Amino acid sequence: MGRVKLQIKIIENMANRQVTYSKRRNGLIKKAYELSVLCDVDVALIMFSPSGRLSLFSGNKSIEEILARYINLPGHERGGRLHNQEFLQRVLVKLRRDADQTHQATRIFEGDLSEVTTLHEAEYWEQILEETLKRLHVRKILDKHKTLVHDSDKMSSWMTSSIALKRFWHAMLIFLSMNEDARYSPPATTNVDEFVTSSPHNMLVDWLPQRDLQSLNFLNANGFLPLRDEAQSGKS
Amino acid sequence: MGRVKLQIKIIENMANRQVTYSKRRNGLIKKAYELSVLCDVDVALIMFSPSGRLSLFSGNKSIEEILARYINLPGHERGGRLHNQEFLQRVLVKLRRDADQTHQATRIFEGDLSEVTTLHEAEYWEQILEETLKRLHVRKILDKHKTLVHDSDKMSSWMTSSIALKRFWHAMLIFLSMNEDARYSPPATTNVDEFVTSSPHNMLVDWLPQRDLQSLNFLNANGFLPLRDEAQSGKS
């Protein structure tokens, strides 16, 4: 999407790489956010930049919640691909014991905002606030310079509107990068199929530059290529 | 990027939502893949569709590796005042129990609205919203009909204004503690540190229904009302 078509291989030039990372990270997070909202899906996104900096995003729920849900998936041992159940369990335990998520949020508060999804959060917050304001009828209040809303009915309808509540809540979570722990078991009404269940094989192949068959092989070796039905037809 | 500009809100039509999910999920994974290759970053992406199906992606490392890296971040297990994990746990349990007791307060929202709490909340929320709006410069947005705030400096200064944030956060905590949706109330009481640490004491007093002064005292007695902020003066 730039002036030229970019090969998907590591960007050698450090500066360019950094710039690209910054841009694409934002883009990715935005996409993740949009997906989470549009389709009401839980999304957790974790990134470590080459310099070791962490970026993360989660939609409706906190990162930990989603990780816990992932870790608790019953299908893990079944898949055969997902080994090391014990390791995952230990991870979960650790998650549960790390009650100090404030640290990270604090860090963000204190100024380390570069790794946060600032613009997207702004956008998101606008929506949230706007929506909430509509419901709360605070807009009127703002205009009228602090006339209190004592309309119980309106308040009630807003407060009981779990959607508005959810969005607000989620906004807080996202914004704060608040990682509350997973000490309560997630719903876990989940059926895991496989890794990248419906990722069409040819899609991956298309993504990969031809000379990156190595990557393809890597993916394949790690079970990222379903190699089921349609994948069998020699695509590469 | 389609025939029409799509609002970022949940797609009501189930079929459309499913299609969009499918497409955007693939797109997101592709983006994640490209980022991981182009910039040599570890990326972990976990998605749960509404139907509970898992999709995930990770770059050259396995999901578990990345999760482990994330979980083992130094910031997670440190955190000054939180040495006493077990105590924290007990606090959490108690808080949650208190929240359950408050459950009946929910009825206020459901029907009988002539309670003090509601009005009080309304009042409080006005303040919160107004304050946040000022900082976010969303007021202008509202007037200008949704002009996005992309002034990162302003956002940044707002984001780093932890006071507004904390107040917002605390408002959510209290509010959610009165909400019966169990899915969302636990996280609220989870982050007790943030909850009590920066809560101005009198603010908490105001928020909590009288019967919950018990929990307040409990917290205070155990040093969980540090009164860091402006409440520093009146340590009860």
Next chain:
DNA sequence: CATGCTATTTATAATTA
């Protein structure tokens, strides 16, 4: 349900300020 097909909207690489 997943794909193919445009018309459009987005994302972004290169360039410039």
Next chain:
DNA sequence: TTAATTATAAATAGCAT
């Protein structure tokens, strides 16, 4: 250097299969 701008490449919404 970092932040805008611009020219292109990509993604994708609505449809039709």
